[in-house]
Amino acid sequence: MDYQLRALNAAEVLGPDPDPEHLDPRVEQWMQAVAMGFLDARIRGAGLRVWAEGMVRDEMVLRGVYLDEVPTGALGPDMPVATFTSFDKTLNTGAGQLLDLHMITDVTVRPSHRRRGLLRQMMTTDLREAKDRGLSMAALTVSEGSIYGRFGFGAATWCRHIALDTSRRFALRDEASGRVEMVDPHGHADLFSDVFRRFHATTRGSVDRPNHYRDLSAGTFDDDMLDVDHARRGAVHHDPSGEVDGYVSYRVERTDRSRELKVHDLVATSSDAYLGLWQFLASVDLVERVSFRRAPMEDPLEFALADPRLYSVTRLEDLIWLRVLDPVGALEGREWSGSGSCVLELRDPLGLAGGRWALDVADGRASVEASTAPADVTLDVDTLASLYLGGVTAPTLARAGRLEGSPDALRTFAELVHLPSRPYSITGF
Numbered sequence: 001m002d003y004q005l006r007a008l009n010a011a012e013v014l015g016p017d018p019d020p021e022h023l024d025p026r027v028e029q030w031m032q033a034v035a036m037g038f039l040d041a042r043i044r045g046a047g048l049r050v051w052a053e054g055m056v057r058d059e060m061v062l063r064g065v066y067l068d069e070v071p072t073g074a075l076g077p078d079m080p081v082a083t084f085t086s087f088d089k090t091l092n093t094g095a096g097q098l099l100d101l102h103m104i105t106d107v108t109v110r111p112s113h114r115r116r117g118l119l120r121q122m123m124t125t126d127l128r129e130a131k132d133r134g135l136s137m138a139a140l141t142v143s144e145g146s147i148y149g150r151f152g153f154g155a156a157t158w159c160r161h162i163a164l165d166t167s168r169r170f171a172l173r174d175e176a177s178g179r180v181e182m183v184d185p186h187g188h189a190d191l192f193s194d195v196f197r198r199f200h201a202t203t204r205g206s207v208d209r210p211n212h213y214r215d216l217s218a219g220t221f222d223d224d225m226l227d228v229d230h231a232r233r234g235a236v237h238h239d240p241s242g243e244v245d246g247y248v249s250y251r252v253e254r255t256d257r258s259r260e261l262k263v264h265d266l267v268a269t270s271s272d273a274y275l276g277l278w279q280f281l282a283s284v285d286l287v288e289r290v291s292f293r294r295a296p297m298e299d300p301l302e303f304a305l306a307d308p309r310l311y312s313v314t315r316l317e318d319l320i321w322l323r324v325l326d327p328v329g330a331l332e333g334r335e336w337s338g339s340g341s342c343v344l345e346l347r348d349p350l351g352l353a354g355g356r357w358a359l360d361v362a363d364g365r366a367s368v369e370a371s372t373a374p375a376d377v378t379l380d381v382d383t384l385a386s387l388y389l390g391g392v393t394a395p396t397l398a399r400a401g402r403l404e405g406s407p408d409a410l411r412t413f414a415e416l417v418h419l420p421s422r423p424y425s426i427t428g429f
């Protein structure tokens with residue numbers, strides 16, 4: 001069977017203002033292939049608008065694998081058998097630095113064509129092109145944990161799914177300051193985006209949001225319902241000067257004889273905003289359970305409660321998986337601890353970032369260059385990805401057998417790479 005890998009530049013094909021009723025058929029067929037690959041319904045209505053606008057604003061590259069010949073009656077030659085999207089945004093790497101980030105999503109291969117190397121072909125082409133364009137880091141979120149390690153990706157940020165008992169027993173140890181007012185989220189996409197922009201600028205581990213988050217946060221599109229969420233409600237937190245420093249977007253769902261408040265998005269730029277929004281959520285009557293799937297691993301809420309047992313973690317989720325493309329750009333673009341030096345041997349199954357790299361850290365900033373000196377520490381490129389944002393420590397990875405070196409070398413590297421807190425991304429894509 002002959003396959004052709006093609007790439008479409010969404011902004012070029014759709015123009016600046018795409019009309020969802022009359023999309024270029026190549027793009028629409030590509031979208032329907034993605035929907036089929038993720039076992040979703042056909043895309044229509046609001047979904048076409050949100051997706052097309054997002055593709056254009058984010059300048060997405062849509063890769064597709066097409067069949068040369070299609071048997072009579074089978075899905076047509078314009079619908080790809082495999083899809084893959086990428087676009088560029090930024091990653092907060094700590095100490096206020098934003099690193100350019102190559103983001104990958106919408107990876108599907110039609111079941112009748114899987115395990116023939118189509119994902120491998122799209123991935124290796126895309127990563128090579130991103131590296132050639134000068135990007136030093138790529139990222140994705142995964143449907144299954146077993147797929148992307150072979151391509152050099154490692155889990156780098158995690159989040160908690162939490163449930164909070166908001167019955168009469170709920171109380172914070174101290175009242176949060178500031179004030180919360182309800183808003184209609186459908187009309188506040190700009191305000192929500194602005195709060196997120198400030199959160200992104202100050203939070204290590206945050207990845208910038210694709211454009212369609214404007215609709216997801218505001219509830220003008222919901223990716224489970226594939227439509228406008230008419231039950232979506234919202235509230236914002238004002239700091240004592242009156243400035244909005246956090247928001248929450250949520251809906252209440254009935255389960256048997258009770259109700260659950262499901263938080264879709266909660267973004268806060270200060271602890272008062274974060275705790276104030278939780279205090280508001282707990283004050284919603286007729287609901288005794290609030291759930292949220294993007295709580296930080298180090299969650300102040302747990303420790304602000306008068307009764308910490310009202311807080312439960314229902315699941316831990318790996319969220320952002322990173323892939324180093326260029327070790328110099330990636331390692332120099334990160335926050336480090338103290339001063340010292342070390343030679344790293346990086347093993348890379350795709351040959352993009354492998355080799356020996358001399359790392360020199362002075363007062364938290366690194367300079368990195370290729371080296372022929374003997375390696376102090378040896379690791380795989382996916383292990384470096386997991387260490388990169390401080391989501392896991394070097395001693396833990398050494399105990400897992402994923403770092404090799406003498407005890408002294410491992411100690412030096414562990415001290416340099418260590419970061420004081422866990423990273424937090426609130427954005428899946």
Ligand SMILES: CC(=O)SCCNC(=O)CCNC(=O)[C@H](O)C(C)(C)COP(=O)(O)OP(=O)(O)OC[C@H]1O[C@@H](n2cnc3c(N)ncnc32)[C@H](O)[C@@H]1OP(=O)(O)O
Pocket residue numbers: 037038104105106107108109110113114115116117118119120121140141142143144146147150
């Ligand atoms: C970033 C994202 O978009 S995440 C979403 C990923 N997509 C999905 O989960 C949708 C449903 N699944 C699919 O569409 C496909 O099965 C895909 C995309 C996961 C895999 O596509 P394929 O073309 O079958 O993969 P391909 O043949 O290139 O396999 C590449 C390698 O990955 C391995 N692999 C592929 N799928 C899986 C899997 N689900 N679990 C474990 N390993 C896998 C293959 O065995 C192969 O390994 P090898 O090269 O070391 O021998």
